[in-house]
Every structure is written in structure tokens, then in C-alpha cells.
Amino acid sequence: MAERHPAIIQQVREAFPYGPDIHRSLDALLDNCTKGVIEPLSAGAPDRDRWRTWGLDAYAGRSWFDVPWLWSESYFYRQLLDAVGYFGPGPWQGIDPFRPFKLAELEATETDEELTALDTLEGRPVDERARALLHGSLWGNRADLGFRLSDVEAEKRAAVSGLVADDSETLWSLLPTADADTYTEAGTETGSETGTSIDTGVGTATATGVGTGTGTGTGTGTLCLVADNAGRELIPDLLLAAHLLAHGRCGRVVLHVKPYPYYVSDATTADVVDALRKLTAAPGAAAGHGRRLWAAMADGTLAVRAHPFSAAPLPYAAMPDDLRAEFAAASLTIVKGDLNYRRLVGDSRWNPTTPFADVTAYFPGPVAALRTLKSDVITGLDAGTEAALVAAEGQRWRTGGTHALIQVRD
Numbered sequence: 001m002a003e004r005h006p007a008i009i010q011q012v013r014e015a016f017p018y019g020p021d022i023h024r025s026l027d028a029l030l031d032n033c034t035k036g037v038i039e040p041l042s043a044g045a046p047d048r049d050r051w052r053t054w055g056l057d058a059y060a061g062r063s064w065f066d067v068p069w070l071w072s073e074s075y076f077y078r079q080l081l082d083a084v085g086y087f088g089p090g091p092w093q094g095i096d097p098f099r100p101f102k103l104a105e106l107e108a109t110e111t112d113e114e115l116t117a118l119d120t121l122e123g124r125p126v127d128e129r130a131r132a133l134l135h136g137s138l139w140g141n142r143a144d145l146g147f148r149l150s151d152v153e154a155e156k157r158a159a160v161s162g163l164v165a166d167d168s169e170t171l172w173s174l175l176p177t178a179d180a181d182t183y184t185e186a187g188t189e190t191g192s193e194t195g196t197s198i199d200t201g202v203g204t205a206t207a208t209g210v211g212t213g214t215g216t217g218t219g220t221g222t223l224c225l226v227a228d229n230a231g232r233e234l235i236p237d238l239l240l241a242a243h244l245l246a247h248g249r250c251g252r253v254v255l256h257v258k259p260y261p262y263y264v265s266d267a268t269t270a271d272v273v274d275a276l277r278k279l280t281a282a283p284g285a286a287a288g289h290g291r292r293l294w295a296a297m298a299d300g301t302l303a304v305r306a307h308p309f310s311a312a313p314l315p316y317a318a319m320p321d322d323l324r325a326e327f328a329a330a331s332l333t334i335v336k337g338d339l340n341y342r343r344l345v346g347d348s349r350w351n352p353t354t355p356f357a358d359v360t361a362y363f364p365g366p367v368a369a370l371r372t373l374k375s376d377v378i379t380g381l382d383a384g385t386e387a388a389l390v391a392a393e394g395q396r397w398r399t400g401g402t403h404a405l406i407q408v409r410d
């Protein structure tokens, strides 16, 4: 926080032609977050009462470094939005201070290269495609602009492909295909694909795979996908969602994003729109997936949710009843990224072999974490894995962003 937050303030200041008032507010925030104490929100803040229920009264007046890290860091981002006039009233209301960084990443050549790679995947067997898209979503979590600010070497460090925990078989069992249809290679699927394209150019294709099994490829059940970063993480998340819907592994995907800009690169609804536009405008297979996702938004099989608690400074154990009910009703909730993992397991210094199922027992439905390791918190490892990691890397394996996990509590 002492390093990253001043750097973020400087990056935001340089990214916009702010006027003198906002520069003065950013100066004040810089001084406050490095030397001051936590200040209450202004009386006119639209969410002041909500932050008071989240602990602001107890923490106001205390050092930023003397309250839970999760709370302090989340509140910094809320104060940063205040400083740049995000909540208005005024001309900067609703202007995402992180948008330049998000757009630059969306337009990066690496993003285009990743989309082009989809074409080689198209002809592969459906189970291979599913696994590749799941891992694409998992490793997309390395796209984390805030993390890179305080660890500039992170992106250059190669990912360690072997996961420190891999419950993907359990994950797939929670998203059963609607039938036992088998898809052969090169797209000559034993199932039949019927599609109708609409003149608006946004086609809807329904894969009704009537293969060796019974039933149709139309899925049932809702998948809640709690997104993390925009851009190069959100696009693989959307491509995974497209695959799960098209192959009947679920009937609906609810994509949970942040209600306002958060942790630099966390996805908002505006970022979902940018990602879908990027997909539909891309060459090759990506455009078809983009169009199907766009159509899914129109028919409701893909929905976006921006619950206030998604930007709360609290563990998921404190989630409100309406969110609890949503996750309880889902076939599976996939929680993306490091911050969400910290919130899921309570952001505590657990012994790494503490069972993931124990620390997520409160979660109201089946839950899966897809996360690259960027902070100390870890659970659910077997002792041998932990010992090998420590022997090879000391404690670096926890925070370097090079290791990843897929953990499930069904």
C-alpha cells in the first residue's frame, strides 16, 4: 500500500487532463494515504451509510496501516474515486480513472494474439476446448494492472503450468453436459448444430447436440461467474462462458462485475461492453463467440450483475442475504482472482494445508476459485506440495503471480 497507492495516484494524475481542483484532491489523498489517518466519507457521499455498516465508524481516525489490509485497500480505491470526482456531481462524474490503462491492455498485440489462438482451438475435441478455455480464464488472472505496478517483473516471470491445486474434475462434474453427446474433431460433430442468424448481424446459434447420449445440448442451471480484471482476463472469462452455454453445461451465466472502478483493472459493466465489442470486431472464430455472447445478453442467458457488495472491504462470509440467495441457487459459483480468493477464505494466515472446504463451508452453494497466487493467503494444499514449493522458492511462490490453482468446494 505504501508503494502501490502513491504510484496509482501518480498514474491516474498523468492519465487525465484533470483541472486544479482534482489535482488538489489527489495531492490531499497522497498526503493522507501515506502520512495520515482514515477519514470519513463526505456527508454527501451516496454510499456513506453503507460504508458505516462496513466498519467506517470503527476505523475512521486510525492509520491506514493499522486496520485490516482488505478494508484499508478497498477504502483507498473508494477515496481515489472521490478525489477524481467519480461520484459527482460535476463533469468528471462516472469517468473511470483506470480506463486508459484498461483500454491500452485491450488494444495490446498480446490480446489480439490470444484471440487469434482461438482459431487453432476450433477444430479440437470439445473436452480439449473446454479445458483450454478453463485454463485461459485461470491464467487470464495474470492480467492485473495494480499488481504489475508494485511488481514490475511479474509479467516477465513465466507461469508455472503445474497448478498447486487442481480440482477441475470436480468443477466439470458440477457443470454436466446436458447429454452424453460426443463431438468429434474438425467440427464434424456427431451432434447437429442448428443456427439462425438475424439480419442485424448478431446471429444466434443453438447447438443442439443430439449425440450418443439422450436429451439435447441445451443446458440447465445457472453459473455465477464472479469476474476479476477487465481486458485480458475478462475476455477469456467470456469465452469460457460462451463455451459452457453453447455446449449445454449451464443454461445461464450471471457475470458479477464491480459496481464502480476498483483495484485498477477490476471489471465494470462498461468493461464488459468493451470486451464484447473487441470480440465481435476480432478476426476469425472470436467474432462468432462475441456475437453469440451479445445475443445471449439480449435473451438473458448471459446477464451482468453489479452488486454493491462486490466492492465491499469485507470477506464473502459477510455477504448480504440477497447475494447469498443468488449463490445458493447456482449450480456453481466461479470466483476469479487473488482478491476474491482472499475474500472467499477470509484473508487470514491459514496453514496452507487447511482444507479449502473448511474455510468455505459458509458459502451457500458449490464454489470454485480460479486464482493466480499474488498474496500470502493460501489454503487447501497437500503437505508435499507446500514442502516442494518452499524448498524451491522460500515463500516467493505465494506472491509472485507465477503459480495458480483451481479449488472447488462442492
Ligand SMILES: O=P(O)(O)OC[C@@]1(O)O[C@H](CO)[C@@H](O)[C@@H]1O
Pocket (backbone or CB within 6 Å): 073, 141, 144, 146, 147, 228, 229, 263, 336, 337, 338, 339, 340, 342, 372, 374, 375
Ligand atoms: O484480484 P487480482 O486482480 O487477481 O489481484 C489483486 C491484487 O493485485 O491486489 C491485492 C493486493 O493489492 C492482491 O490481492 C493482489 O495483489
